Amino acid sequence: MTPLTNTRKTRLTLASSQVPPVQAPKPRRATKPELKTDELFVGTREIHILHNEDTYRLSITKQGKLILTK
Incomplete structure (x- = not known):
């Protein structure tokens, strides 16, 4: 088995102005x-x-009103 040679993780960061706002779904x-x-x-x-x-x-x-009786 060959060891992994590239274990470096790349991290992506965005400025707060680039992050779209999260909108809560409207209740159905x-x-x-x-x-x-x-x-x-x-x-x-x-x-x-x-x-x-x-x-x-x-x-x-x-x-013109409704009446419900038993």
Whole structure:
């Protein structure tokens, strides 16, 4: 086996003005599904939602607000 003849390490140095700034990655936001009420209600003011074997009623009031009742 032959010994390594060149064991010298070369060091590269940069001035601080030459080093690009490190930017933290932007946090990813999970996209949530969006449903429009006119697509959900389709000509009615009340729908029933089944959740964990319970039925909930989602209705639109005269003022256009939503009410969820069990």
